[in-house]
Amino acid sequence: MADEKKKPTFRKIEATGPCKKIMADHFYELDEAAKSGSRKIAWCTSVGPAELLRAMGFLVYFPENHGAILGATRVALDTIPIANAAGYSPEICSYLTSDVGAYMKGETPLSLAYKGITEVPKPDVLVYNTNQCRDVKDWFMWYSRELDVPCIGIESFCNIEVSREPHIAAVSQQLKDLVPALEKISGEKFDLDRFKEVVGLSRRCSDLWEETLQMGAAVPSPLTFFDSTILMGPAVVARGTQEANDFYELLIPELKQRVKDGVAAVDGEKHRIYWDGMPIWGKLRDLSTTFLSLQTCVVASTYCNSWVFSDLDADNPFDSMAKAYTDLFIVRSDSAKEEYISKMARDFKVDGFLFHDAKTCPSNSNNRYGMPERLAAKFGVPSVTIAGDLNDLRLYSEEQSITQIEAFIEQIAEK
């Protein structure tokens, strides 16, 4: 009798197919280049200077994307302990530990998804931006030592209220300083016009991705946070290319049609939730099902919005990149973050806040300085904090978390 309700069904977004193709093309292109040496490959942190790398002729690979795949496929559970045993603490970024552990094990989930790919593409250069955290640099430095590949990057500011001219100037100069080293590795001369073109394409991608996410403000919402964690793929790995923009030009009309027709991503949407923090990659499906069965749509998130770079400006590429990558949510102070989430809560008409306290990602666990309590009081809606992790499921108690989520929704429903 209990829980014999009709099983909830997922409403598939048709553009997911083309999204998967872009991801496949991305990995096959890198694989071919790594095997043939036809193109130089740069590894880049997820919100690193991808536009500059692309403009200088590199194919760009994002280890954090690989980290997310390790998490989603739960391969991370086998690979994290390998890095732990090599001296990389279970307390540090589990993208780092799962990825380094996978390399040490000689394994990649890409080989399961993409026939013919047996390893991640070897880099010619590793380029970081510490705007997210210090871990990305430590991560790349491991590969630099292991593969004897140069590791260069940008040391960013952190916890800033709002970026000011000295911040921008410092980051912009560091971006410019990368050019000579990159020219040497790529063998190509820096071309400002090409750089402007890539920044322009990336800005367009950012605008399209923002428009996509903004669809979640419709009632009912045509997409969920869980959809967005998949649909964001092109904005992450292919920003600065026409292909990424073409994909979002295809996706947006589909979502617009849903809004026009009143088609909900979650059947009978009753409650609307904001998700702060990292996804729990290995539990995306389960969490998505839980929310679906509770007729609750996670309509907005901090995480997916992290690939909106509205400050990019093709006419002023260095400074605008510096600003875009310094004004990111993750770089900002708690008060700036709170203001940002408050705006999202109003725009998306949320009924409650869910904070994911990811054990190994302090930079993106925004519950730790009283924000859930402050936001709940400000909006008069409940908040809940789930203890978990992006990749290390040893740090996630499913039973307890589901109980918390169900109680949270009960509380919203009783209001």
Place this chain on the structure above:
Amino acid sequence: MADKFYAGVDVGSSATKVVIVDGSGTVASMALELSGMDFVAASKTALEKAAKDAGTSIDNIAHITSSGYGRKNVEFANDTKTEIACHARGAYQYFREAMTIVDIGGQDNKIIKLGPDGNRLDFKMNRKCAAGTGAFLEEIALRMNVDMSKMDALARKSEEVVTISSFCTVFAATEILSLVRQGAQTRDIAKGAFRSVVKRVIEMDSLAGTIVATGGVVSHNPIVLELMAETIGHEVLTPPEPQFSGALGAALYAVDEGRQ
């Protein structure tokens, strides 16, 4: 025509509790079984016992609501509610005012805040680890080779204050070995363990207004109530059967649902 009955089944990590009420919400019977590994069997046995004590049969129970960690395993339940909702409802049945409920269970703790109308304002659960729960006390009792049922009486004989600082249950056990080496008495360590539970609970959330403690730990170890009151400098109330508070809440929800 015989009165209709309604049941709440609270399948916790340690014990499964059943409360049967009549249509007015008056308790007709209660039963408890260890949850063990078979939640279905434990809940069925407890329900049969409670039904027998209420002078009825399972067939005459109009609606069954299950709660607790094993709520989804109770295949004969009509619906489920979280233990947060049920503890709140069960406590409010006895104390009709704004309150903070502190529930100390076998493997988790909850702090639930209610408004004057019994509406839930907020809740917190302990993080993943079992610090401050019944499992922590069981581990300490095991380490000291003391029967858990004797811990309360033993702690009451304490004369010296012994502090257990470790957050982690495993580290606390190591700390106890160290205390034993230093000559600490078992009775003082027992009280230190109860004090540690209180510390872990009060750091979960602020405690305001009327404080009501529920759950198996306070039911079997009332010293926790005294230590909590001493620590926070505030009276701590408890319903008549604190371990059955969640099952009572579930039964009251069953009345609501069954009457619709």
